[in-house]
Amino acid sequence: MAIYLKKFAKSILIGIPIGITFFDCVGYVARVDGISMQPVLNPSQNQTDYVFLTKWAVKTNRIERGDIVSLISPKDPRQKIIKRVVGLEGDVVSTIGYKQEIVRVPEGHCWVEGDHTGHSFDSNSFGPVAMGLMTARASFIVWPPERWRRLPSELPRRRIPIQIAKTNYYGS
Structure with a gap:
């Protein structure tokens, strides 16, 4: 019995740091509430999508026009x-x-x-949003299974945009 407890403890000690690193650096799954992104996300009133949010895209400054992103609300910092x-x-x-x-x-x-x-x-x-409020880019719908897609x-x-900048923050 002691050998199983020792193996279990070792798995926990290795698994937790790996999991935390993954969620902190790579990404995580989040529930999308509301109708603001219809029809792409939550296409009907009785359906809730879950998306994989990639943190790596924001950390490496790879955000483009058309990307769906998660950000901290400029009006309520407790809300994403x-x-x-x-x-x-x-x-x-x-x-x-x-207003303009x-x-x-x-x-x-x-x-x-x-x-x-x-x-x-x-x-x-609320106007233009500081890039620093971005937390992740939505990459995939992961739930429900019939909606799996990139x-x-x-x-x-x-x-x-009426006019696209010749250069932007990301150097493209």
């Missing part, structure tokens, strides 16, 4: 929100109901929006 990146620093975007019709995204910021226009608390409500980086045609 999930939105699509519409514009990067230097881009000029046409807004929907913001056209905004040049400032240095170190991005413009994020929900896909379900008019049903999203996003940059059209989340491509797509920007709806109607939301392409």
Whole structure:
């Protein structure tokens, strides 16, 4: 019996640091609540999607227009929100109901929006978002099983920036 306890303890001592490192550096699975990203996420009222959030993309500065990202809400730091990146620093975007019709995204910021226009608390409500508030990029829908798929980086045609910056924060 003692040998099994010793093996179990050894597994725990090795497994916990590996798990913590994975969640801290690579990513984790998160539940997506609400309708702001419909139809891509939570396509119906009675369905909840779970997505794999890749931290590595944010840590290596690999965020592009069209990516779906998780970020700390600029209005409530206790809340995380999930939105699509519409514009990067230097881009000029046409807004929907913001205090200015056209905004040049400032240095170190991005413009994020929900896909379900008019049903999203996003940059059209609070303005450009500091890149430092981004925590991860949504890469895959992992639950429910019938919705398993990769989340491509797509920007709806109607939301392409008016002017795209020649260079941006990420050097592309």
